[in-house]
Structure formats: structure tokens, C-alpha cells
Amino acid sequence: MAGIFVYAETKEGEFRKATGEILSRCRGVADATGEPLVAVVVGPAPEDAPRRLAPFGADLVLHVEGPGLEVYTSQGYAWAVTSCLAGRQPAALFFGNTPLARDLAPRVAERMDAALHADCTGLAWEDGRFVFTRPLYGGKLLARAVSRPGHPVLATFRPNSLGVAEVAATSPAYERVQVEVPAGSVASVVKETIRQVAGRVSLQEAEIIVSGGRGVGGPEGFRVIEELADVLGAAVGASRAAVDAGWISYDHQVGQTGKAVSPNLYIACGISGAIQHLAGMSSARCIVAINKDPDAYIFKVADYGIVGDLFQVVPALTAELREMLVRA
Ligand SMILES: Cc1cc2nc3c(=O)[nH]c(=O)nc-3n(C[C@H](O)[C@H](O)[C@H](O)COP(=O)(O)OP(=O)(O)OC[C@H]3O[C@@H](n4cnc5c(N)ncnc54)[C@H](O)[C@@H]3O)c2cc1C
Structure with missing residues (x-):
């Protein structure tokens, strides 16, 4: 093994949350194996990248740069990552399960002739192997996959699912790698x-998501959802029924054909709990369901349920929380 590599993705000049989660979770493995923990940044990167990644235990920041890497392209970045890793014999290369990584990781895996475990929610190190937890069949099963010693392995991890582990800060070294993406x-x-x-x-x-479904009744129904989200500093999600109806854009859709999320708190408002919706949110740490139908399936997966009309419950909740937060 010659290192555990973590793709340090940036968005608008900031490292994505999953980068810190994965790095910190791998610190213990790096200590146990004596292998370096390496963050790989491709293209534009914050100038103080090593300082920003130090709290998560990185030993080295590899900054891959060169013409053609100013903005993300599938082939350019896949080429850059594999070129940078060639000869370094990585034991593992991990990504956050972001839209970019879902595009990039399979290409890199194919170029490295390595296995890829996508959309994992757990990572452990047992008997010299990485052990990945991966939800299957819409979260009904949790698969356990193990790496083969001596073979590089790739994996993507759902943001928020690993959490940041407490690790001692490091002083990462910084290495620039100049590459030139071949013309054409x-x-x-x-x-x-x-x-x-x-x-x-x-x-x-997002650590908190407030989602609306068909029960919000129309685009204007999302106002109450947004108000609650604003008070909680939360993101707004939606069921496919609401998206298909044109009430909210697709980038809010949670579920099998939308985004898979793992927030600490998921508040489902007017959502019945179809298996395809649960596929995207059942790994949330705490699920609150608000639905006027006491038999709605969502109550079977919810930690807390409120039976009632969302147009009465949600504004009352928003007002109460606003007051509580102001008092705090
Ligand atoms: C291949 C495939 C992929 C799919 N992918 C996805 C996906 O990614 N994400 C997804 O969400 N769905 C997906 N679906 C659709 C999924 O099967 C459901 O149709 C969808 O999730 C239903 O959305 P909903 O819960 O908002 O609507 P409904 O099932 O119609 O439920 C609406 C709920 O709102 C409640 N309600 C109504 N009015 C109120 C009120 N005033 N106050 C409180 N509660 C109220 C009702 O009691 C009901 O439980 C997919 C389906 C297929 C076949």
C-alpha cells in the first residue's frame, strides 16, 4: 500500500463537507497501517488548502493542475486523477457521493481497473481490509462489501453519513503536480x-432537510415548507410527485431517481412514504413525518409522527421554533 487517497472536491472555493468526513474517518486506518493519508485536489483550489485540510488529519495535499483543468470535465479530470496516481500505488481512492463524483469515480475506476463501491454509508477497517456499508433495494438491505488486499479500491460516500471523526490536526505537506490533458x-x-x-x-x-410532497397541493404550498427550512437553516427537498407536477424543480427531488441524502433531521410534509422516496432518505438519523393520514406508510419509518394538516402543523412549528431560536 502506498497511501489512502481522498478526492478533495471543491465547490465555489470551499472543500465539500464529505472531504473532511472521509479524511477524518481514514485517519485511524492510516495510523494503523502506516500509510499516508493524501488529499487530491484537481484544478482550482483554495490557496490555503493544506491549512484547511489539516483539521481532518491529511498528511499530504496533492494539487493537480494544468491547462484544461480550469473547469470540470469528465474526461479531463479522470485523466488528471489517474495520471497523478499512476506509480503511486494507492490502496484506496475515496470520494463524497456528489453529482461530480458520480460521474468521475466510475471513469477513474475503469482506468485504474479497480472496484468501485458507490453510495456507501459506512466505512470500517477490519483485518487489513476496508469494509463498506451500502444500502440496496431502496435501503431495505444493507450490503457489506470488503476490499481485496493488494488491489486498489474506490468508493463514494453519501455526505453526512460518516460524520467528521475527532482527529488530531496535522501539518499536511503540499505537492503540486503539473499535468497537461492531451489535446482532443x-x-x-x-x-x-x-x-x-x-x-x-x-x-x-444539509444537516436538516424539510421536504414537501403532493400534500402541499401546489407551488404556493412550498411557501410553508421554505419558511420552516429558513428558520432551521435547512435545505428544501421534495417528492417526485411534487416535482413531476412542476411545483418545484428537479434538483430538490429526494429518492431513487432524485438525490440520496443522509441529514441529521428529515422532516417529510405531505409525503406518503413510497419506497422510491424512502430510497433517498431512509438513512437520515431522525425522520419526522407530518401527514393527515394516520395510516400513511411514512409513519412506519418515522421517529416522530404528527397526524394533521400540514398547513396547520408546519406554520405552528415554524412559529414555535422561531421563538425558541430567538430565545436561545
Ligand atoms: C421508477 C420510479 C422512480 C421513482 N422515483 C422517485 C423518487 O426519486 N422520489 C420520489 O419521491 N418518488 C419517486 N417515485 C414516485 C413514488 O412512487 C411516489 O409516487 C411518490 O413518492 C409519491 O409522492 P408523494 O408522497 O408526495 O405523493 P402521494 O403518494 O400522493 O402522497 C401525498 C401524501 O400527502 C398527504 N397529504 C395530503 N394533503 C395533506 C395535508 N394538507 N397535510 C398533510 N398531509 C397531506 C396524503 O395523506 C398522502 O400521504 C418513483 C416512482 C417510480 C415508478
């Missing part, structure tokens, strides 16, 4: 990057 190897051209959800917390990284 990138098929796509990024013309513009558009921020879709301005000013709101990213759904996948």
Missing part, C-alpha cells in the same frame, strides 16, 4: 456554470 481527449466543452439554488443550503450536504 476531452469531448465536452463547458460554456457556462449556472447556480440553480442560490442562497440555499445544498440538499446533499
